[in-house]
Amino acid sequence: MQFENTREFAQQLDAQDPLSEYRDEFIFPRVNGKEVIYFTGNSLGLQPKSAQKYVDEVMKDWAELAVEGHFYADKPWWDYHERFSGKLAKIVGAKAEEVTVMNTLTVNLHLLMVSFYRPTAKRFKIICEEKAFPSDQYMISSQVRFHGLEPDEAIVELKKREGEHHFRTEDILAKIEEVGEECALVLIGGVNYYTGQVLDMKTITEAGHQAGAFVGWDLAHAAGNIELKLSEWNVDFAAWCSYKYMNSGPGNASGCFINKKYHGRKDIPRFEGWWGHNKDRRFLMEPEFQPEPTAHAWQISNAPILALAPYLASLEMFDKVGMPALIEKRNKIVAYLEYVLHEIDKDVESSFEIITPSSQKERGTQLSVFLHGEGRGLFNFLMDKGVITDWREPNVIRLAPAPFYCSFEDMYNFGQILKEGILKKQVQG
Structure with a gap:
């Protein structure tokens, strides 16, 4: 044109x-x-404009039903978060059972690293991009220190060539190959927050897997913005915030993707809580954790319904368009x-x-x-x-x-x- x-x-x-x-x-x-x-x-x-209506609906249920709103609200609170999985799955290119919504972005990245960053004496390095969004830098560095490692030794930063603004895919692949058997995790922002560059997530994920590493993506600037095919690309995990392109309100809840191949596996550690327990048995108050057979197993606490309400309002528009x-x-x-x-x-x-x-x-x-x-x-x-x-x-x-x-x-x-x-x-x- x-x-x-x-x-x-x-x-x-x-x-x-x-x-x-x-x-x-x-x-x-x-x-x-x-x-x-x-x-x-x-x-x-x-x-x-519809966000107010969704919040008012929850407030009305709280006023009229109090604790019974968990089960008898028009949108019962005890499974409110489940309404997000199918809609978000379309946005990020996933199966509904691979998606959940909980906490906030950096909290979720920390929780996902419990499952997907398990360093050994030989395989302990994390590959990330230079000058990542500061929250990611702090998160990755603190995870490394938590495991008793030194960030200077365990964190490998992808760099742009001198005088260039963009990462070159061939340089990223070369770095992954160079780190090789020492690479435990590749964790990068799918869309660079500073330049807006969209990385070749499919190719990079394949390279990380060839090196024997887990591959995760911070999709803060990608979800609701670009085409994503997380299941098809065989991504291990991803997380994103909802308040940017998905208009959910300041600091609001984060979405998570956990590849279906990790569901139900007992060799994948995670921090566990009541809301990740088998939904059908949750209120039996059993002492032994029985995980949900989906990404909801990574849930810890019950969902913040008032925060989720405006997110759901926005997702209805995404689903329609x-x-x-x-x-x-x-x-x-x-x-x-x-x-x-x-x-x-x-x-x-x-x-x-x-x-x-x-x-x-x-x-x-x-x-x-x-x-x-x-x-x-x-x-x-x-x-x-x-x-x-x-x-x-x-x-x-x-x-x-x-x-x-x-x-x-x-x-x-x-x-x-x-x-x-x-x-x-x-x-x-």
């Missing part, structure tokens, strides 16, 4: 967009009386944003460098942009104009036009505001 950097063209794209009606299903903050242009769905998705439709719009709106950025770059004495891969296969919703010659003042200008974006030092803005609620006219308007901010600085300078 031949794009045009005009309001009329952007409005035409919106008129042709089959998902445009979903914009009205979300609540937008307002700046100076106008709805914001929201680019930070990769940090916190907007609130679905489906990932293929979201990805189709994502590809078009990101391509249009990329085009707008290049057009504005021609009109100003500045230089934008998009450090997210240009190939649709290697990126999702996010574009990360180096604003050479610009500082935080431009970011502040954008925020004051109602463009909610994300700043990363020294001069990178991350732009994530979530397909559920961002419009093509938003992309055009952003370009005009960006141009205004740069020209204003140049005139003042």
